[in-house]
Amino acid sequence: MDLSFSPEDETFRQEVRDFIATALPEDLKAKADIDAPFPMEDTMRWHKILYAKGWVAPQWPKKAGGPGFSATKRFILTEELELAGTPPLSPFGLVMVGPAIMQFGTPEQQQRFLPQILNGEETWCQGYSEPEAGSDLASLRCKADEDGDDFIINGQKTWTTYAQYADWIFCLVRTDPSVKKQAGITFILIDMKTPGVDARPMLTIGGTPAFCDTFFDNVRVPKANVIGKVNAGWTVAKALLGHERTLLALVGNSRRTLRRIKHIAAETAVGDSTLLEHSEWRGKIARLEIELEALKMASLRVLAGAELGQAPGPESSILKLRGTEINQRLYELAMEVMGHDALSWYNDAGVVPDAEQGIAPNFCYTRANTIFGGSNEIQKNIIAKWILGLPASK
Amino acid sequence: MNFELTSDQKMLAQTVRQFTKSKSPVERFRKLREAGVPWERDVWAHMGELGWLSVPFPEDVGGFGAGFVEVAIIAEGLGKTLVPEPFIASVVLGGMALLGAGNAAQHEQWLSPMIDGTTSLALGYAERGSRYDVSAVATTASRDGGGWKISGEKIFIPNGHEAENIVVSARTPDGVGLFLVAADGPGVTRDKIKTIDGQGAGRLRLDGASIGDDRRLGDPGDGSIAILEHVLDYGAAAACAEGLGVCQATLDMTVAHLKERKQFDVPIGSFQVLQHRAVDMFVEVELMRSMSILASLAVHDDDPVARKRAISAAKVTLSTGGRAVTRESLQLHGGIGITDEHDSGLYFKRMLVLDTLFGDEVHHVERFASLPSFAEG
Numbered sequence: 001m002d003l004s005f006s007p008e009d010e011t012f013r014q015e016v017r018d019f020i021a022t023a024l025p026e027d028l029k030a031k032a033d034i035d036a037p038f039p040m041e042d043t044m045r046w047h048k049i050l051y052a053k054g055w056v057a058p059q060w061p062k063k064a065g066g067p068g069f070s071a072t073k074r075f076i077l078t079e080e081l082e083l084a085g086t087p088p089l090s091p092f093g094l095v096m097v098g099p100a101i102m103q104f105g106t107p108e109q110q111q112r113f114l115p116q117i118l119n120g121e122e123t124w125c126q127g128y129s130e131p132e133a134g135s136d137l138a139s140l141r142c143k144a145d146e147d148g149d150d151f152i153i154n155g156q157k158t159w160t161t162y163a164q165y166a167d168w169i170f171c172l173v174r175t176d177p178s179v180k181k182q183a184g185i186t187f188i189l190i191d192m193k194t195p196g197v198d199a200r201p202m203l204t205i206g207g208t209p210a211f212c213d214t215f216f217d218n219v220r221v222p223k224a225n226v227i228g229k230v231n232a233g234w235t236v237a238k239a240l241l242g243h244e245r246t247l248l249a250l251v252g253n254s255r256r257t258l259r260r261i262k263h264i265a266a267e268t269a270v271g272d273s274t275l276l277e278h279s280e281w282r283g284k285i286a287r288l289e290i291e292l293e294a295l296k297m298a299s300l301r302v303l304a305g306a307e308l309g310q311a312p313g314p315e316s317s318i319l320k321l322r323g324t325e326i327n328q329r330l331y332e333l334a335m336e337v338m339g340h341d342a343l344s345w346y347n348d349a350g351v352v353p354d355a356e357q358g359i360a361p362n363f364c365y366t367r368a369n370t371i372f373g374g375s376n377e378i379q380k381n382i383i384a385k386w387i388l389g390l391p392a393s394k
Numbered sequence: 395m396n397f398e399l400t401s402d403q404k405m406l407a408q409t410v411r412q413f414t415k416s417k418s419p420v421e422r423f424r425k426l427r428e429a430g431v432p433w434e435r436d437v438w439a440h441m442g443e444l445g446w447l448s449v450p451f452p453e454d455v456g457g458f459g460a461g462f463v464e465v466a467i468i469a470e471g472l473g474k475t476l477v478p479e480p481f482i483a484s485v486v487l488g489g490m491a492l493l494g495a496g497n498a499a500q501h502e503q504w505l506s507p508m509i510d511g512t513t514s515l516a517l518g519y520a521e522r523g524s525r526y527d528v529s530a531v532a533t534t535a536s537r538d539g540g541g542w543k544i545s546g547e548k549i550f551i552p553n554g555h556e557a558e559n560i561v562v563s564a565r566t567p568d569g570v571g572l573f574l575v576a577a578d579g580p581g582v583t584r585d586k587i588k589t590i591d592g593q594g595a596g597r598l599r600l601d602g603a604s605i606g607d608d609r610r611l612g613d614p615g616d617g618s619i620a621i622l623e624h625v626l627d628y629g630a631a632a633a634c635a636e637g638l639g640v641c642q643a644t645l646d647m648t649v650a651h652l653k654e655r656k657q658f659d660v661p662i663g664s665f666q667v668l669q670h671r672a673v674d675m676f677v678e679v680e681l682m683r684s685m686s687i688l689a690s691l692a693v694h695d696d697d698p699v700a701r702k703r704a705i706s707a708a709k710v711t712l713s714t715g716g717r718a719v720t721r722e723s724l725q726l727h728g729g730i731g732i733t734d735e736h737d738s739g740l741y742f743k744r745m746l747v748l749d750t751l752f753g754d755e756v757h758h759v760e761r762f763a764s765l766p767s768f769a770e771g
């Protein structure tokens with residue numbers, strides 16, 4: 001057993017740090033330093049910078065235009081980007097539909113879509129959830145009827161993150177209502193400019209319109225846009241969830257938030273000392289840091305297993321659960337540490353210090369971490385069934 | 395980075411499993427507990443033959459020269475079936491203290507017979523009111539001709555009721571020193587303290603006990619405190635491994651119970667509220683496993699800050715996770731879990747001891763937050 005990264009990996013870590021130091025534009029760095037939200041233009045600007053470096057899709061293989069990184073290098077890159085607070089890239093193309101097209105798409109589909117995902121010329125959104133189909137996703141109703149070489153799509157998707165900015169949406173649609181619900185679903189790509197598609201932004205509790213209700217009214221989509229086979233969309237969707245899960249440990253992001261909390265606590269006076277020296281506060285902070293350390297070790301175990309080509313073991317399933325909880329609790333603690341200063345909400349410049357602006361919206365956004373990508377309750381159902389082998393729930 | 399066990403380590407884990415299954419399942423501990431027998435000499439000797447008692451010591455003292463990963467493998471395995479032989483107390487505490495502070499002649503005379511399973515050792519550092527502070531030593535040692543006279547009281551010494559020799563800390567005019575006290579020496583009285591887990595501990599009263607200078611381990615002073623702190627970190631790392639074994643066994647037993655026990659005509663494991671609580675236990679066990687690995691690798695770290703940071707984090711994880719797992723297990727078993735007859739109570743109680751030994755949660759949170767790494771990180 002050996003806990004250390006290899007010298008090559010350490011060199012790579014330094015290379016990533018140096019790159020971020022020079023390549024992250026000043027205005028983005030200023031936002032990162034105070035945890036300010038990044039609008040879509042910022043995200044895509046950073047996407048293109050990483051693309052030019054060849055690092056935008058660390059998990060993509062070389063033949064698809066990825067850098068062909070080892071699991072460890074991917075981990076280091078993600079961790080360093082999160083630690084530096086760079087804009088989180090939109091995952092819908094890079095992490096979700098891209099790998100799905102690689103695995104299930106035809107050569108034509110791969111040529112048509114993959115380069116545009118990589119270079120950021122086309123952005124994507126995910127059309128799975130519907131008003132009546134959330135955790136029970138397979139009960140979705142948005143339907144696709146055959147019409148010659150096309151499908152005609154009618155229905156509604158909801159919580160579609162950044163659909164208002166997207167060029168394309170990948171959807172799960174009902175193509176056969178007569179069979180078992182998982183068996184009648186198709187995975188299809190839809191151009192957001194097609195007549196009849198209407199994305200209506202909704203304000204989130206974080207104070208920005210981060211997701212939409214997306215309506216489809218007789219939207220005509222070529223059958224050539226189906227990924228995999230008609231009625232085999234559930235298989236594609238399941239494969240894609242596997243890609244999503246390992247991402248959500250958020251270790252780098254949480255370490256950064258922890259550092260920020262300590263920084264604020266060290267500058268906040270209580271009596272003639274500071275919050276960071278106050279035993280109850282430092283105890284609270286230390287306990288969370290220890291939990292984060294345990295999560296980090298669990299992620300490293302998963303990573304070391306992946307390097308050896310092993311399928312993710314039981315420890316991988318805990319990453320999303322604990323990673324999202326810890327991330328939420330860190331923002332809760334940040335709010336507590338800041339006291340009233342945490343309560344300011346999108347003020348004009350100069351009313352409150354800039355550094356105080358980001359925490360409250362982020363605190364609100366992190367409440368979603370335990371809901372999307374399979375809620376934590378659903379994750380527990382999965383672990384109970386597949387790892388602990390407990391009987392079907394009543 | 396690599397968390398795979400070597401083939402030798404896998405074989406060791408396999409041997410431990412076979413041993414606990416055939417020679418020391420939980421029923422053995424239960425019988426000994428009822429008979430008031432702390433542990434058995436022949437089983438200890440057998441462990442010596444298997445080489446387990448030699449694992450962390452260098453080859454020149456008859457050791458196996460392995461790292462701490464092997465110690466953790468053994469401790470975890472022994473924890474799963476509550477094997478009462480004093481592996482941690484004698485090998486990790488008494489043994490590592492003697493190794494760290496003693497000289498070659500002392501190793502030859504007292505470490506070697508422990509390594510082959512003839513005798514056992516212990517470490518007495520705690521005193522009434524000292525809690526987990528190794529430098530809070532009221533016991534005194536003063537020069538007496540060519541030797542020493544030691545007076546004071548040491549409490550809750552794991553294996554202190556059985557060991558032939560006990561490493562004891564005592565204050566000298568030059569600072570805290572370490573001495574190897576013979577349990578049957580003049581001026582030494584010992585009692586068995588019965589403990590919640592049924593394993594017992596020793597109380598040592600030293601009433602001007604005469605100790606030869608050949609039993610002084612190293613020179614009194616800051617060095618002895620540093621050695622004690624390191625030895626307790628070894629102990630904490632081993633406790634993390636044993637506690638992991640305890641909690642893994644508890645989880646397995648609880649999941650089996652959820653599948654078997656029926657109420658309302660269905661297995662209770664089909665109730666989602668219980669499923670989620672079992673998953674919470676599973677998550678804790680996986681985090682404890684991750685931190686036990688960290689502890690067994692970091693306990694050798696030359697940088698004391700890195701070592702203390704990792705050990706304290708692991709020990710806190712053991713305390714919080716271990717308590718949650720063993721307490722949930724009682725709840726999920728229902729009434730049967732409250733009977734003395736059921737094993738879940740034995741695990742619950744052993745966990746409580748491991749939680750407290752070598753510093754409890756608050757102690758380690760505070761130590762973690764006092765390190766320079768906390769303010770800098």
Ligand SMILES: Cc1cc2nc3c(=O)[nH]c(=O)nc-3n(C[C@H](O)[C@H](O)[C@H](O)COP(=O)(O)OP(=O)(O)OC[C@H]3O[C@@H](n4cnc5c(N)ncnc54)[C@H](O)[C@@H]3O)c2cc1C
Pocket residue numbers: 125126127128129133134135136158159160161162211368371372373374375376377378381
């Ligand atoms: C910020 C945000 C962004 C999102 N972005 C997208 C997106 O881009 N595209 C997209 O398709 N979707 C998106 N989603 C939707 C997300 O995937 C769903 O919210 C999620 O699947 C849960 O569905 P639901 O909201 O209908 O909640 P419900 O399924 O109604 O769940 C409500 C509560 O019941 C619990 N619950 C449900 N079923 C069970 C069960 N069997 N056992 C125990 N508990 C259960 C849930 O855990 C939850 O606590 C987003 C959601 C959020 C919050």
